[in-house]
Amino acid sequence: MxxxxxGAGVPTGAAAPAAGDGAPAGDGLPKGFRDARQGWPExxxxxxxxxxxxxxxxxLGADRRTPVQDSMRLxxxxxxxxxxxxxxxxxxxxxxxxLVADLADETRxxxxxxxxxxxxxxxxxxxLFTAYNHEPxxxxxxxxxxxxxxxxxxxxxHTMMLDVAARLTDHWDRALAAGHTVDVPGDxxxxxxxTIARTGFGHDFGxxxxxRPHPFVTAMVGALSYAQRLNTVPAPLAPYxxxxxxxxxxxxxxxxxxxxxxxxxxxxxxxxxxxxxxLDRMLxxxxxxxxxxxxxxxxxxxxxxxxxxxxxxxxxxxSFALYYLARHPQVAARARAEVDRVWGTxxxxxxxxxxxxxxxxxxxxxxxxxxxTAPAFAREARQDTVLAGEHPMRRGAxxxxxxxxLHRDPQVWGPDAERFDPDRFEARAVRARPPHVxxxxxxxxxxxxxxxxxxxxxxxxxxxxxxxxxxxxxxxYRLKVTERLTLMPEGLRLRLERRTPASGTAGASPAQERGxxxxxxxxxxxCPARQARSAGVPEAGxxxxxxxxxxxVHGSGD
Numbered sequence: 001m002x003x004x005x006x007g008a009g010v011p012t013g014a015a016a017p018a019a020g021d022g023a024p025a026g027d028g029l030p031k032g033f034r035d036a037r038q039g040w041p042e043x044x045x046x047x048x049x050x051x052x053x054x055x056x057x058x059x060l061g062a063d064r065r066t067p068v069q070d071s072m073r074l075x076x077x078x079x080x081x082x083x084x085x086x087x088x089x090x091x092x093x094x095x096x097x098x099l100v101a102d103l104a105d106e107t108r109x110x111x112x113x114x115x116x117x118x119x120x121x122x123x124x125x126x127x128l129f130t131a132y133n134h135e136p137x138x139x140x141x142x143x144x145x146x147x148x149x150x151x152x153x154x155x156x157x158h159t160m161m162l163d164v165a166a167r168l169t170d171h172w173d174r175a176l177a178a179g180h181t182v183d184v185p186g187d188x189x190x191x192x193x194x195t196i197a198r199t200g201f202g203h204d205f206g207x208x209x210x211x212r213p214h215p216f217v218t219a220m221v222g223a224l225s226y227a228q229r230l231n232t233v234p235a236p237l238a239p240y241x242x243x244x245x246x247x248x249x250x251x252x253x254x255x256x257x258x259x260x261x262x263x264x265x266x267x268x269x270x271x272x273x274x275x276x277x278x279l280d281r282m283l284x285x286x287x288x289x290x291x292x293x294x295x296x297x298x299x300x301x302x303x304x305x306x307x308x309x310x311x312x313x314x315x316x317x318x319s320f321a322l323y324y325l326a327r328h329p330q331v332a333a334r335a336r337a338e339v340d341r342v343w344g345t346x347x348x349x350x351x352x353x354x355x356x357x358x359x360x361x362x363x364x365x366x367x368x369x370x371x372x373t374a375p376a377f378a379r380e381a382r383q384d385t386v387l388a389g390e391h392p393m394r395r396g397a398x399x400x401x402x403x404x405x406l407h408r409d410p411q412v413w414g415p416d417a418e419r420f421d422p423d424r425f426e427a428r429a430v431r432a433r434p435p436h437v438x439x440x441x442x443x444x445x446x447x448x449x450x451x452x453x454x455x456x457x458x459x460x461x462x463x464x465x466x467x468x469x470x471x472x473x474x475x476x477y478r479l480k481v482t483e484r485l486t487l488m489p490e491g492l493r494l495r496l497e498r499r500t501p502a503s504g505t506a507g508a509s510p511a512q513e514r515g516x517x518x519x520x521x522x523x524x525x526x527c528p529a530r531q532a533r534s535a536g537v538p539e540a541g542x543x544x545x546x547x548x549x550x551x552x553v554h555g556s557g558d
Contacts, residue, residue: 029395029396033089033115034396034397034398035089035090036083036090036091036092036397037090038394038397039381039393039394039396039397039398040092040391040392040393040394040397041392041394042391042392043083043090043092045391046081046082046083046092046391047078047079047081047082047083048078048082048083048084048085049074049077049078049082049084052085055087055088056086056087057084057085057086057087057088057089057090058084058085058086059086064232065482065483066481066483067483068375068376068402068404068483068487069481069483071084071093071402071405072402072404072405074093075093075095075402075405076405079096080094080095080096080097080098080099080409081093081094081095081096081099081391081399087234087235091400092398092399092400093399093400093401093402094387094399094400094401094402095401095402095403095405095406095409096406096409096411097406097409097411097412097434097436097437098388099387099388099399100401100406100436100437100439101434101435101436101437102387102388103379103387103399103401103443104379104435104436104439104443104444106444106445107382108381108382108383108385109379109380109381109382109385109444110133110379110380110382110444110446111133111377111378111379111380111442111444111445111446112378112379112380112398113130113131113132113133113378114378114398114400115231116227116231117129117130117378118130119227119228119230119231120224120227122223122227122249122253123223123224123227123253123256123304123308124301124304124305124308125297125298125301126138126298126301127141127298127301127302127304127305128141128142128145128302128305128446128449129305129309130305133446137294137295137298138446140287140290140292140294140298141282141294141298141302142449143287143288143289144281144282144285144286144287144294145278145281145282145302145449146449147281148200148277148278148281149449149450149452149453153276154351154452154453154456155351156276157199157453157456158350158351158354158456158460160195160198160199161195161199161456161457161460161461162348162460163198164191164194164195164198165191165460165461165464167191167194167208168187168190168191168208168461169464169465169468170208171187171208172187172465172468172469172496173498175496176469176496176497176498181493181494181495181496182493182494182496183492183493184319184322184323184489184492184493184494185315185316185319185488185489185490185492188314188315188316188318188319188322189311189312189315190207190208191207191315191318191461192310192311192312192314192315192318192457193205193207193217193307193311193315194207194208195310195311195314195457196306196307196310196311196453197307199277199278199453200277200278200279200303200306200307200310201263201277201278201279201303201306201307202267202275202277202279203263205217215255215259216255216256216259218252219251219252219253219255219256219259220252220256220304220307220308222248222249222252223249223252223253223256224308224484224485225484226242226245226246226248226249226252228484228485229242229245230242256304257300257304260300260303260304261300263279263303264279264283264296264299264300264303267279267280267283268283278306279299279303282294282299282302282303283299306450308485309448309450310450310453310454312373312485312486313373313374313448313454313486314373314454314457314458315373315488316371316373316486316487316488317364317367317368317373317440317454317458318458318461318462319488319489319492320367320368320370320371320373320487320489321363321364321367321458321462322462322465322471322492322494323367323473323479323489323492324363324366324367324370324420325363325462325466325471326471326472326473326494327420327473328420331363331420331422332466332470332471334359335357335359335360335363335462335466336466336467338357338358338359338360339357339360339463339466339467340467342356342357343463343467349460349463349464354456354459354460354463355456355459357459357462357463359422360459360462360463360466361425361455361459362422362423362424362425362426363422363462364455364458364459364462365422365424365425365438366420366421366422366424366425367420368440369407369413369424369438369440370404370407370408370418370420371404371481371487371489372403372404372407372439372440372487373440373486373487373488374403374440374441374442374448374486375402375403375404375483375486375487376400376401376402376403377400377401377403377439377442377443378398378399378400378401379398379399379401379443380396380397380398381393381394381395381396381397381398382395383395387399401439403439403440406437406439407437407438407439407440409437412433412434412437413437441454467499468498468499469496469497469498469499470496470497470498470499471494471495471496472494472495472496472497473492473494473495474493474495477491477492477493479492
C-alpha cells in the first residue's frame with residue numbers, strides 16, 4: 001500500500017490520529033503531524049519549488065489528481081532531496097540512492113506513519129500497515145502471521161491461485177470470442193482480490209461472475225477514496241466540506257466491519273475447518289514466545305488490511321507488466337519462449353516451475369522499477385542524527401522516500417533509466433549495484449509481509465497469460481498513470497489472440513532468445529542469493545536488490 005498524498009504531492013493533515021495532535025505516543029514522540037521545520041535544523045539548505053505562496057505554499061501548477069507525478073517532476077528539477085509546503089505544513093522528500101540507503105539503516109531509522117497512512121486508521125486501525133511503531137499489535141500479528149508466507153504455505157496457496165487464474169482466462173476467452181478487447185486494470189483487480197480472499201480467508205466475492213462489484217468492494221473503494229479526499233482540504237475545513245462524504249464513509253466502514261465479522265463468525269461456528277489459512281492463524285495461533293492471541297478487533301483489522309493491501313499493489317504491478325509486454329513484442333516473445341520451454345506441455349505449472357521463470361520475473365521487476373505501485377514510504381529518525389553526513393535530523397523527524405525516482409536515479413541506473421529493459425535484473429548487474437536501490441515493497445522490518453505471495457502470484461499469472469495469448473495494444477495508446485491508493489495504468493485495454501504453447505517455441509528465433517538489441521543494457525539480473533537458489537523468486541525478505549533489511553525474527557516485514 002502506498003503513502004497517500006495531496007494534490008500538491010504532500011499530505012495535508014486533514015485527519016489527525018485518534019489521540020490528537022501533541023498527545024504523547026508510547027515511544028515518547030508527539031502524535032499528529034510533525035512539520036519539517038520542527039525536525040530539520042538546517043531546512044533552509046534543502047531546495048523547494050519557486051513561487052511559494054503564503055499559507056498555500058507550493059501549489060502553483062499542482063494537480064490534485066497526480067500528486068506522485070507532480071513530485072517526480074519537481075524531483076527532476078530540484079535534486080535528490082527537496083521540500084514542499086502545503087497549507088502551512090512543510091514536508092521533505094528524498095530519492096537519491098545515497099540518501100535512501102542511509103534512511104534504510106534500521107539502527108537509526110524506522111517506519112513513519114504519515115498523515116496519508118493515518119487517514120486509513122479508521123478503516124484498518126492498528127493493522128500491520130497502519131500501526132504506529134510503539135503499538136504492540138503489529139509485532140504480535142507479524143510474528144503470528146509470518147509463517148503464513150513460508151515456502152510451505154506458499155506451495156499450498158498455489159492451487160487456489162491457479163483456480164482464480166482460470167476464472168480470469170475463461171473471462172478473457174469469452175471477450176476474445178466476442179471480438180472485444182479486455183480491461184486490464186479492472187480484470188487484474190478482480191483477479192488479485194479473489195486470490196487473496198480465497199487463499200487467505202476462504203471467501204469468494206464472485207468478482208468475475210458479477211455485473212457490478214460486490215458490495216464489500218464498493219464499500220472498500222469508498223472508504224479508501226474518502227481517506228484520499230481528506231488529503232485535499234485543509235484540516236479545519238474538512239468537517240464542513242466533507243460532511244456528506246463523512247456520513248457515507250461511516251456507512252462504508254460499518255459495512256466492511258460487518259462483512260468481516262460475519263466471515264469470522266462463520267469460521268468460528270465451523271470450529272475451524274483445517275484450512276490453515278491466514279484467518280485460521282489469526283483465530284487459533286498463539287505467539288510462539290508469549291502465548292498471546294490477536295483480539296477480535298485486531299483480527300477484523302488485519303483481515304481488512306490484507307484484503308486491501310493484498311490486491312491493490314499486485315493488480316497494479318500486473319497491469320504495468322502487461323502494458324510493457326504488449327508495447328515490446330520482442331520482450332514478450334522472449335518471455336513466452338521461456339514459459340514454453342520451462343513449463344512444456346504440462347496442463348498447469350507446478351509450484352516449483354513458477355520460480356524457474358527467471359526472465360518473466362525480470363519483466364515484472366523492471367515494471368516495478370519504473371512504476372512501483374506503492375510509490376512512497378516514510379522513514380523517521382530514531383534519535384538525533386545526520387542524514388548521509390549532510391542533513392541534521394532531530395529524533396522523530398521524517399522524510400518521504402519517492403520510490404519511482406529512487407528507481408530512476410541515473411547514478412545507479414544509468415542515463416537511460418527511463419527505458420524499459422528487463423535485463424537490468426540479470427545477476428551480474430544486480431551484484432554490481434549498491435544496496436537499497438530497488439524498494440518496491442518498502443524497507444526494513446516493516447516492509448510488506450506478503451511480498452513473496454505477490455511475486456509468486458504475479459509471475460504465475462504472467463506466465464499463464466503469455467502461454468495462452470498474444471497481446472496486442474492500440475498503437476495510439478499512450479501510458480497515462482492514474483493515482484488512487486496505488487498507481488495504475490489508466491484506460492489500458494488489450495487485444496487478444498489465442499495461441500498454443502507449441503506456436504511460441506516454434507517461432508522463437510535465436511535473436512528473440514537473446515532479447516532485442518534495443519532492449520539490451522549493461523547486464524543486470526537477480527541478486528547473488530537468488531542466483532544461488534534453484535528458484536527464481538527470492539526467499540522472504542529479499543526485495544530483489546540483494547540488500548533487503550529483514551525482520552530479526554522471520555526475515556520479513558508488514
